[in-house]
Amino acid sequence: MLNAEQLANLDRDGFLVVPDAVPPEMLEALRERIEELFESEGENAGGEFKKEAGARRLANCVDKGEVFEAAIQIPIMLEAKAHILGPEFKLSSLNVRSTNPMSEADQPLHVDMNGVRDEKGYWVANTIFMLDDFTPENGATRVVPGSHRWGKRPQEEMADPFAAHPEQILVTGKAGTLVICNSHTWHGGTANRTDTQRRAMHAFFCRADKPQQQYQKKLLRPETQAGLSPALRKLLAIDDVQNDLLSAEVAVTSGFLK
Ligand SMILES: O=C(O)CCC(=O)C(=O)O
Numbered sequence: 493m494l495n496a497e498q499l500a501n502l503d504r505d506g507f508l509v510v511p512d513a514v515p516p517e518m519l520e521a522l523r524e525r526i527e528e529l530f531e532s533e534g535e536n537a538g539g540e541f542k543k544e545a546g547a548r549r550l551a552n553c554v555d556k557g558e559v560f561e562a563a564i565q566i567p568i569m570l571e572a573k574a575h576i577l578g579p580e581f582k583l584s585s586l587n588v589r590s591t592n593p594m595s596e597a598d599q600p601l602h603v604d605m606n607g608v609r610d611e612k613g614y615w616v617a618n619t620i621f622m623l624d625d626f627t628p629e630n631g632a633t634r635v636v637p638g639s640h641r642w643g644k645r646p647q648e649e650m651a652d653p654f655a656a657h658p659e660q661i662l663v664t665g666k667a668g669t670l671v672i673c674n675s676h677t678w679h680g681g682t683a684n685r686t687d688t689q690r691r692a693m694h695a696f697f698c699r700a701d702k703p704q705q706q707y708q709k710k711l712l713r714p715e716t717q718a719g720l721s722p723a724l725r726k727l728l729a730i731d732d733v734q735n736d737l738l739s740a741e742v743a744v745t746s747g748f749l750k
Pocket residue numbers: 589599631632633634679680681682692748750
C-alpha cells in the first residue's frame with residue numbers, strides 16, 4: 493500500500509518514484525523477454541504503434557508473454573492508478589522504449605494523448621518501469637513537477653518544447669524502480685550520452701470513458717484472450733461494450749500522443 497505522504501506527493505508533483513517496486517525475478521524476466529522480442533521482431537519492432545528515431549520500441553506487449561500480464565497487475569501501481577483516475581480505469585497500452593546509446597536528441601516535453609484534465613478530472617496515467625538504472629547521462633525522463641495542475645499542454649506555453657524548462661527535473665533511480673505518473677504532467681525522454689541502452693517499459697492507463705491508445709481486444713490474439721483471468725479481462729476492457737465504441741475507431745497515432 494502507498495502511504496498518505498506518497499499519495500500527497502503524487503497529487504502535488506504529478507509523479508511518484510517508488511524504488512524496488514518490481515520484484516527482482518520479474519525484472520529479470522522482463523529484460524530477457526524484451527531482448528528476445530527485439531531480436532525476433534527486428535525491423536518490425538514497435539510497428540503496432542510507432543517507431544522513433546534514436547530509440548528501440550516494442551508495442552502490444554500484453555500479447556507477448558505472461559510476464560507482461562503479471563507486470564500490469566502490480567498492486568501498488570493499480571492503487572495509484574485508481575487514486576489518479578478514479579475507480580473505473582483500464583490499460584491503454586503496454587510499450588517498451590529503449591533509448592539508443594549516444595542518441596542525440598531529447599524528446600519534446602509533452603502530455604500523453606495530448607490530454608489536459610476535463611470536467612471529470614484526470615484521465616491518463618502512465619507508469620515507467622526502470623529496466624536499467626536511470627542516470628543523468630543515459631536518458632533519464634525529464635518531468636516538470638506540478639504541471640498536471642496547470643491544465644495546459646507544453647506546446648501551448650513554450651516556444652520550443654524540445655528546450656529545457658526552468659522547472660524541469662530528471663527522474664533518476666535504480667533498475668526495478670517504478671515512476672508512477674499522472675500523464676498530464678509535462679515530461680519527455682532525454683538523450684542517452686552513454687554507450688549502453690536505457691530500457692524502460694511504459695504501462696499506460698486511462699479512465700474507462702476514454703479510448704485506449706491501443707485497442708487491446710483487437711490486438712490480443714484469441715489464444716491470449718482465452719487465457720486471461722477475469723481481473724485481466726476487466727483491466728484490458730475485453731468485455732466492455734463502451735470501450736469497443738470508444739477505441740475501435742481510434743487511429744494509431746504518431747507523434748507524442750502516448
Ligand atoms: O522513456 C521515457 O523516458 C519517456 C518516454 C515518453 O514520455 C514517451 O515516449 O512518450
